[in-house]
Amino acid sequence: MRNGPDIAATAALIGDPARAAMLSALMDGHALTATELAAEGGVTPQTASAHLAKLERGGLLARARQGRHSYFRLASADVAQVLEALMTLSHGTGPRRTRPGPRDAALRVARVCYNHLAGAEGVALFEALRGGGALRKDDDILRITDRMRPALAPLGVDPAALPGQSAMCRTCLDWSERRHHLAGRLGRAILSAMEAKAWVRRDPASRAVVILPKGRIGIDRVIGLAAANAI
Template sequence: MKDGPDIARIAALIGDPARANMLTALMSGKALTATELAAEAAVSAPTVSAHLAKLAGAGLVSVRKQGRHKYFTLASGQVAHVLEALMGLAAGTGQLRTRTGPRDGALRRARVCYNHLAGEMGVQLHDSLRARDLLRADGEMRLTEAGAAFVAAFGIDLSALRARRAPLCRECLDWSARRTHLAGSLGRAFLTRMEGLGWARRDPDSRAILFSPEGTRQFARAFPSAA
């Protein structure tokens, strides 16, 4: 075996259908119990425990204990970034597990990608910022001075975000639109702010982000289409 990162091991862990379903469920950003993940993967409790041990051992999921329960999350945004890219590759090459339906339409419009907005509305947010030169991607994605002013006016504490270790702005390839949406701590802050303003809420049964009619209007004003 050649020296270097062992991508085969990571690919094999993600590639198992049960583990893939579990990881996809954790893309919601919510912490889930082993019982909840067993239901997502349609496997028994002993089997899900074995899968989670392998995922945790490889650094793909994190676990924390609260009372009698253990809660699992994706280990980092980097894991979510890889999963979203793989989903885009699968969709782009026609590797679809089910026919599209009403829920699929909602997910394509707006969904949570680990902790930030994805789907058509996530792409629109990114493209709108780029079109108005509030965000640039000349080698590395970054806010312009005008972009920083826009973020502050939107009610986001930019200084607090910059003090964190996580990247402020990061590109994420959207699996359904197959275009870039905004990730990083700023992407997360935009989604959190929209939820705080009452524009949108999370569907408890899926990763869909549901915008109210007024929220949709406010979103369109704040992030007008670049087309």
């Protein structure tokens, strides 16, 4: 009837409560097994299996078989983008699933988005890097300048040494802040380094990220270094 891609099919896949819960659970970037996702969706393993097969065929999930386990993760960052956009839109409208409690507040401060840092802390870091000239946007493409390396020195992240061929830097629209934060290979590396250095700890039960005392100092230092360049 109309031209363009088939939106309805994709949206319908996300439109089932069980599947939406599974997808949301995978927003933290971790891969989960089929049974774990069944629990997330509140359905039996058989039902979950059918759902997961659909999501895979629909291009929303990628499956990795390991032994007798099937690990699922979001198929691409584009999927996460759609989910975040839907959260932005659904936010406020409709009955809130749970009233905003302390966990909700924690999510706003810092959380995992796919595989990088989101929330107020993520946005603050991104804007400090941009303001200090460590990131520049040319032709709408984010580029790293030579100011990035010193700024990230406390973290021990060297942008030039990151493996992979996917996009180094991407922006990702933040659900709670409605501003951008840093995604892509560099965003992932920064979050990994923060975890490895025990700056932050991920709440295993949600997407929340807790800033540890050492991390508070460290993050402020990185932000300071990045912004200091601005002069």
